[in-house]
Amino acid sequence: MSDRIFGAVGLLLALFYAWATLQIEESFMSDAVGPKTFPLGIAAILGLSSIVIFLKPDDEPQWPPLARLAEIAAAVVVMILYAEFLPIAGFVIATAFAAAYLTWRLGSSPLQSVIIGVGTSLGIYVIFHLVLGLSLARGPLGF
Amino acid sequence: MEIFSSLGDGFVIALTWQNLVLAILGCFLGTIMGALPGLGPSNGVAILIPLAFTLGLGPTPSMILLTSVYYGAMYGGRISSILLNIPGDEPAMMTCLDGYPMAQQGRAGEALSLSGVASFVGAFFATWGLIFLAPQLVKFALLFGPAEYFALFALAFATLGGVSSTNQAKSAFAAMLGLGLAVVGVDTQTGVPRLTFGEVHLYDGLDFLVAIVGLFALSEVFIFLEHRHGAADAEGKKIVIGRLTPSFSVLKACTPTMLRSSLLGFVAGVLPGAGASLGSFISYSMEKRLVDRKGTFGKGDPRGVAAPEAGNNAAAGGALVPMLALGVPGSGTTAVLLAVLLSLNITPGPLLFQNNPDVVWGLIAALFIANFILLAMNIPMVGLFTRVLMVPPRILMPVVAMVSFVGIYGISGSSFDLLVMIAFGVMGWVLRKLDVPLVPVILGTLLGNTMENNLRRAVTISNGDYGTLIDSPLSIGLWTVAIVGFVLPIFVGRVVKARMHARRDTEGSLSD
Numbered sequence: 001m002s003d004r005i006f007g008a009v010g011l012l013l014a015l016f017y018a019w020a021t022l023q024i025e026e027s028f029m030s031d032a033v034g035p036k037t038f039p040l041g042i043a044a045i046l047g048l049s050s051i052v053i054f055l056k057p058d059d060e061p062q063w064p065p066l067a068r069l070a071e072i073a074a075a076v077v078v079m080i081l082y083a084e085f086l087p088i089a090g091f092v093i094a095t096a097f098a099a100a101y102l103t104w105r106l107g108s109s110p111l112q113s114v115i116i117g118v119g120t121s122l123g124i125y126v127i128f129h130l131v132l133g134l135s136l137a138r139g140p141l142g143f
Numbered sequence: 144m145e146i147f148s149s150l151g152d153g154f155v156i157a158l159t160w161q162n163l164v165l166a167i168l169g170c171f172l173g174t175i176m177g178a179l180p181g182l183g184p185s186n187g188v189a190i191l192i193p194l195a196f197t198l199g200l201g202p203t204p205s206m207i208l209l210t211s212v213y214y215g216a217m218y219g220g221r222i223s224s225i226l227l228n229i230p231g232d233e234p235a236m237m238t239c240l241d242g243y244p245m246a247q248q249g250r251a252g253e254a255l256s257l258s259g260v261a262s263f264v265g266a267f268f269a270t271w272g273l274i275f276l277a278p279q280l281v282k283f284a285l286l287f288g289p290a291e292y293f294a295l296f297a298l299a300f301a302t303l304g305g306v307s308s309t310n311q312a313k314s315a316f317a318a319m320l321g322l323g324l325a326v327v328g329v330d331t332q333t334g335v336p337r338l339t340f341g342e343v344h345l346y347d348g349l350d351f352l353v354a355i356v357g358l359f360a361l362s363e364v365f366i367f368l369e370h371r372h373g374a375a376d377a378e379g380k381k382i383v384i385g386r387l388t389p390s391f392s393v394l395k396a397c398t399p400t401m402l403r404s405s406l407l408g409f410v411a412g413v414l415p416g417a418g419a420s421l422g423s424f425i426s427y428s429m430e431k432r433l434v435d436r437k438g439t440f441g442k443g444d445p446r447g448v449a450a451p452e453a454g455n456n457a458a459a460g461g462a463l464v465p466m467l468a469l470g471v472p473g474s475g476t477t478a479v480l481l482a483v484l485l486s487l488n489i490t491p492g493p494l495l496f497q498n499n500p501d502v503v504w505g506l507i508a509a510l511f512i513a514n515f516i517l518l519a520m521n522i523p524m525v526g527l528f529t530r531v532l533m534v535p536p537r538i539l540m541p542v543v544a545m546v547s548f549v550g551i552y553g554i555s556g557s558s559f560d561l562l563v564m565i566a567f568g569v570m571g572w573v574l575r576k577l578d579v580p581l582v583p584v585i586l587g588t589l590l591g592n593t594m595e596n597n598l599r600r601a602v603t604i605s606n607g608d609y610g611t612l613i614d615s616p617l618s619i620g621l622w623t624v625a626i627v628g629f630v631l632p633i634f635v636g637r638v639v640k641a642r643m644h645a646r647r648d649t650e651g652s653l654s655d
Contacts, residue, residue, distance in 0.1 A: 006577050010316060017323055020338050027333045032607035033599040035330040035337055042326065046319040052312035061576045064369045072365050076569060079361075079544070083561035086552065095548075099541040102364070106537035107371060120542050124549055134197045134553045 002061055007054025014047035071105060078102070090139015091129075096121035146274060153504030156203060157512055165200075165208040166509055170516045173215020175531050178223050179539065181363055183232035184216035184459075185475040185582075189359045190543065192352055192483055193550025202487045202502050207509040209483055210463075213476050214266060214510065217419065217459045218517050221258045221452055222528055225251060234419035234455035237427040241440060241447030248443050252525075257389040257445055258452040259521040261401050263514060265453035268405040269412065269460025270510045273467075276413065277496075277503075280468035284493040289601035290612050294621035296594040299471045302415045302628035303583050311633050313579045321587015322594070324349055331592065332599060344559045351482050351588045353551055353560050357567025358581050359479075360547045365572040367540045387522065389445070397449040400430050408454030412461020415473045415628075422458025423451035460510070467491050467503060471590070475582040482589055 021039040063069075082098040100117025108116055128134040156162070169191075176187030188209050195205040220235030225242035238258060245254040287295065300318040327338045328348030339345040389397075407429060408422035430450040431440045440447045459476075466477040470492035484491050489499055496503055521528075551564050571581055598612075605611035613619055 002577060017338075020340075024335055024337050027335050030333050031599050032603045035333050035335055038595040038598060039323065039326045039337065042319050042323045045315060046323065049312045049315040049319065053310070053316065056312070058310055058313075058578060061578060063576065068369050068371070071371070072368055072569075072572070075365065075368050076565060079548075079565045079568075080562065082548065083558045083565065086548075086561070087558060091549075095545050098548075099545050102368075102541035102544060103537050105368060105371075106540060108537050116538055116541070120538075120545055124542075124545055128194075128197075128549055128553070132194070132198060134194075134549070135556070136549065137552060137556075 001057070002063070003053055003057030007050045007052075007057070010050030010053060011047055014043045014050055017046060018043035075102065075105065086137045088139070090141060091136035092121050092125050093139055093141075094137070095124065146278065149500060149504045150274065150508060152500070153506070153508035154511075156501055156505035157207065157508035162204055162207050162505070162509065163512070165204055166211045166513050167516055169208045169211025170215040170513050170520055173212035173217075174219035174222075174517065174520060174528055175215075176212065177216030177219025177221075177235075178231045178528050178531055179219075179534070180223050180227075180229045180231055181367065181536065181540075182543070183220070183476075184213050185479050186359045186363060186543075187212050187216050188476055188479045188483075189355045190546050190550060192479070192486075193356070193553050195483070196486070197550075197553045202484070202489050202499070203505040205483060205487060206480070206502060206506045207513075209480060210506060210510060211513040211516075213480065214456070214459060214513050215517060216476075217266070217456050218259065218262045218521050219528065220455075221262070221448075222255065222525065223532055225254045225258065225448070226529060226532065234423050234458070235451075236420065237423045237451035237455075238448060240427065240451075241442070241444050244441070244443035245445070245448060250443070252387040253389050253393070254445070254448050255525050256387050256522050257393060257397065258448045259518060259525070260389065260394065261397065261404075261449040261452040262456040262521070263518045264401040265405045265408055265456035265458075266460055266510075266514050266517075268402075269409045269457040270507065270514065272409045272413075272457075273460055273464050273510075274507060277464050277468045280464060281493045281496050284469050286617065287493075288615075289597040289604065290614060291618045291621060292597040293594060293601060293612060294618040294625065295469065295471060296590055296597070298621050298625035298628065299415050299473075299586065299590070300583060301625040303580075303586060310578065311629060313577070314583055315629075317574070317579050317581065318583035318587050321584040321589075322591040323587070324354065324584075325351075325588045325591020326595070331596065344557070348592075349563065349588065350555070350560065351585070352486060352554065353564045354567050354588050355479055355482055355585055356547045356551055357564035358571035358584060360543055361564065361568025362571030362575060362581075364540050364544045365568060366575070367536050369572075387525065393445050397446050400434065400446045400449050401453040403433075404430060404450040404453035405457040408457030409461040411454070412458030412473065413464045415465060415471065419455040419458040419462065419474065422461070423455035426454025427451045463510075467495065467506075468493065470495075470593075472586065475585065478582060478586045478589060482585075485589065 018040060021036050021043060024035055026034060078098055078101050082094055086094045096117045099120040100113045103116045104110065104113035129136050173187055176182040177184065191209060191212055195208055216232060220231035221238045221242065223229050223231040224235040224238040225246050228239050228243040230236040230239055242254050242258065303314065327345055329336050329346050336346055404426035407426050411422035411425060412419065427447065427450050430446055434446060462474045462477045466472040466481055470490060472478040472481045481491060489495065489502060548561060551560050574581060601611055602609055613622060
């Protein structure tokens with residue numbers, strides 16, 4: 001079933017890709033091939049392989065239970081928030097939060113999580129910023 | 144001999160203090176990453192790329208650092224195979240078969256040191272193979288025109304899924320996904336934006352480093368979250384190392400095995416789409432058929448440890464041949480290394496040997512040096528690395544995730560790239576669940592533009608005649624190999640894959 005859905009989504013993706021390619025406005029000067037041929041070829045093979053996947057699905061993969069899926073979704077949200085808040089909060093604070101969250105979800109106790117989060121953040125800050133001189137996001141506090 | 148004088152020049156470049164320190168650092172980090180289940184060579188190299196850039200390293204030092212990581216990871220994979228029966232990375236899968244039984248018999252130290260020697264032999268011969276084979280391949284590649292290159296890229300994509308994927312439709316899907324992503328951005332020939340949907344950030348195209356780090360490193364974090372696999376595999380298991388030197392008689396008994404496996408592994412590495420996993424697999428199978436007269440393979444036979452380790456390290460060296468000489472990588476990790484070269488504005492391929500001989504020969508010399516460093520690190524110091532296995536993933540994985548973010552942010556300083564990376568991480572997780580190989584995706588994003596440019600150049604030269612693509616015997620040959628390479632695994636791939644994965648653990652599911 002998963003592969004049938006995957007094949008169907010792949011086919012839609014291929015159609016969308018082909019449609020988006022056809023929207024490309026060609027400039028007045030172009031080479032013999034033009035900017036559309038290659039992407040159209042890609043869309044064709046993408047569609048073909050999706051149809052094959054749809055018609056000949058593999059064995060069902062082991063999907064995690066809903067709770068685990070929610071876990072991954074939550075981690076994604078945390079990462080997105082991290083990406084958004086990084087320039088605002090600064091590297092050390094944002095990273096401490098994100099690392100603490102991840103290690104907590106992987107099974108550290110709450111207190112340990114805080115220590116590991118802060119430790120990870122400071123460790124990376126010292127190695128990458130102070131030792132190696134990599135520029136990290138600066139927060140309002142200067143780090 | 145021209146080769147030896149070039150190699151001499153290479154040693155002059157590699158033997159500076161900076162490069163030596165980088166090689167040692169790379170070997171050390173690589174061995175750790177190889178040893179930790181879940182962090183394979185491609186992951187390891189991927190998360191270190193941003194570091195190499197932000198340190199402001201030039202092409203040669205960057206490559207020295209990252210190929211040392213690559214070789215180191217190949218050595219390191221065996222440690223957890225032998226001690227825990229969990230392959231540190233996929234090529235080390237076969238080492239479990241005899242390595243773990245040896246450890247159970249209290250001969251873990253012997254297995255570790257023997258496999259260290261075998262890794263050394265494999266990598267050593269493969270590096271010599273690289274020296275002699277790559278320049279020959281370059282001479283051959285100079286005959287290539289745009290049409291031949293287009294066919295060569297098609298060949299790479301057609302064979303990449305090869306034996307490592309059960310479903311050719313899925314490898315084709317992955318390759319097209321990668322190529323499709325490469326199209327995004329302003330068209331280099333006509334200057335029109337393609338598939339950018341008005342998003343200015345996309346005009347430059349998607350940075351393949353962002354894609355690589357997301358697909359490899361972040362998806363790994365999601366896999367660990369999914370299984371909530373936070374405890375160290377080594378926790379609660381008592382690791383007895385035993386004596387750390389193999390006896391002379393064992394070494395002597397294993398020598399023919401190591402030599403045969405090195406040769407076989409090297410050939411497997413050079414062939415597109417085969418890579419180190421296949422190298423270790425066929426080496427083990429051949430040795431089993433050849434010398435296993437008493438049925439001791441699988442029960443702790445030292446030769447069963449030596450064969451896959453020599454094979455996979457030789458294949459790792461062999462995989463560098465097509466990457467350097469043709470610019471077409473044969474495995475996941477060499478694809479990542481290619482990304483490094485491309486980002487440094489160096490195009491691998493025949494001209495690399497003419498224009499940047501310092502990069503090529505410095506790299507090759509560094510491989511020799513790294514090999515000796517690794518031998519030294521892996522035999523007396525192996526106890527140190529076994530301790531690393533005690534670090535639980537619940538601490539390690541957040542560090543991996545954060546280092547990935549730091550690296551990508553360090554290159555571009557934009558939150559947009561981080562969001563793209565997260566998207567790639569999720570995509571990587573879904574694709575891995577669906578058993579779609581990730582390496583073709585990477586290779587597609589890497590080579591897409593070059594492939595398209597070659598197509599357009601070829602057709603433009605012949606005034607719009609597409610027949611030029613199959614005009615020369617060379618390109619017809621390449622297309623034939625591509626088609627055979629794509630169709631054949633549909634029939635034989637299943638068998639090989641089923642055998643290879645009969646004992647596969649859930650961990651380390653990334654191919655090399």
